[in-house]
Amino acid sequence: MVNGEQLLRWYRTMMRIRAFEETVNEQFLAGQIPGFVHLYIGQEAVATGVCAALSPGDYITSTHRGHGHTLAKGADMDRMMAELYGKSTGYCKGKGGSMHIADFQIGMLGANGVVAGGINIAVGAALASKMLDNGRVAVSFFGDGGSNRGTFHEGLNLASVWGLPVVFVCENNQWSSTTFYGDSTAVQDVASRAASYNIPGVIADGNDLFDVYEKAREAVERARDGGGPTLLEAKTYRIRGHFVGDPERYRARDEVMKHSDQDDPIKRFAERVTNEGWLTEESLREVDREVPEEVARAVQFARDSAYPELSAAYEDLWVEAGDAK
Numbered sequence: 420m421v422n423g424e425q426l427l428r429w430y431r432t433m434m435r436i437r438a439f440e441e442t443v444n445e446q447f448l449a450g451q452i453p454g455f456v457h458l459y460i461g462q463e464a465v466a467t468g469v470c471a472a473l474s475p476g477d478y479i480t481s482t483h484r485g486h487g488h489t490l491a492k493g494a495d496m497d498r499m500m501a502e503l504y505g506k507s508t509g510y511c512k513g514k515g516g517s518m519h520i521a522d523f524q525i526g527m528l529g530a531n532g533v534v535a536g537g538i539n540i541a542v543g544a545a546l547a548s549k550m551l552d553n554g555r556v557a558v559s560f561f562g563d564g565g566s567n568r569g570t571f572h573e574g575l576n577l578a579s580v581w582g583l584p585v586v587f588v589c590e591n592n593q594w595s596s597t598t599f600y601g602d603s604t605a606v607q608d609v610a611s612r613a614a615s616y617n618i619p620g621v622i623a624d625g626n627d628l629f630d631v632y633e634k635a636r637e638a639v640e641r642a643r644d645g646g647g648p649t650l651l652e653a654k655t656y657r658i659r660g661h662f663v664g665d666p667e668r669y670r671a672r673d674e675v676m677k678h679s680d681q682d683d684p685i686k687r688f689a690e691r692v693t694n695e696g697w698l699t700e701e702s703l704r705e706v707d708r709e710v711p712e713e714v715a716r717a718v719q720f721a722r723d724s725a726y727p728e729l730s731a732a733y734e735d736l737w738v739e740a741g742d743a744k
């Protein structure tokens with residue numbers, strides 16, 4: 420059973436993701452952040468619930484929409500913000516940006532600009548865990564669009580054949596860029612594809628942190644105990660554009676408004692914990708006050724940091740075997 424301290428930590432994690440993303444949105448539109456950003460707003464319960472079921476030594480791989488996973492796994496917000504600003508204090512020394520943040524120290528093996536590109540990195544990490552017998556589990560986050568790529572099918576098949584400790588987490592947010600799920604995918608539930616690879620396929624309400632956590636916990640335990648992989652589909656909805664600046668001509672405003680009202684995972688969590696008497700309104704409001712201050716400090720850190728020197732452009736392109744930390 421989870422206790423009040425854990426519940427408050429989960430709320431804080433979701434609020435940190437939301438506030439980080441709202442600020443990135445503003446700063447990108449103000450021309451302060453170069454490149455491209457995809458926001459995780461509305462999907463916070465998935466990253467938070469799954470990462471809550473992991474141990475610090477476990478691995479995750481992420482996507483182009485990776486800020487939420489990275490924060491939930493325990494990354495440093497200052498270094499993330501600095502990376503988005505292209506500053507030398509960022510995770511990739513300002514040379515990678517939003518879609519390339521990784522932190523091997525916390526088992527975050529990388530965001531990924533290639534759709535479904537993280538799936539087989541997680542399978543590889545799980546193979547290493549099995550060979551080293553170190554008890555570590557790997558999780559791969561990817562979208563519904565990613566489940567239509569060959570890497571998904573290859574990864575699930577191999578992980579099943581070798582009984583690897585990996586959990587495949589498909590965040591079905593109904594949209595793959597401009598394409599609706601039902602127009603591109605032959606099955607109603609991505610989870611049903613697990614049958615082809617003889618592994619459990621489980622559906623969670625991706626806007627309900629409790630449901631995500633319970634189902635992720637079972638899958639992670641099974642993987643750790645030698646029971647092999649699971650495909651977990653978290654049903655959610657992308658309430659913002661595919662990227663910041665997306666004109667969203669491909670879907671009706673009403674559809675988006677309906678989901679924004681009904682499905683907000685933070686609102687749902689706050690209602691549940693206060694209605695049940697597990698947390699007080701005051702404790703939540705304290706988090707609401709503290710989190711924006713933390714994000715503002717991260718922005719200040721990023722602004723105060725220097726851009727990388729031109730002479731650093733060719734540094735860190737190669738890693739010698741054994742050097743990766």
Ligand SMILES: Cc1ncc(C[n+]2csc(CCOP(=O)(O)OP(=O)(O)O)c2C)c(N)n1
Nearest residue numbers: 484532533534562563564565592594595596
């Ligand atoms: C292999 C590959 N194909 C196409 C793209 C262009 N692209 C970037 S994001 C995206 C949509 C991905 O949709 P989904 O996997 O459902 O994730 P979501 O954006 O909904 O989080 C596409 C097609 C890409 N980055 N990589």
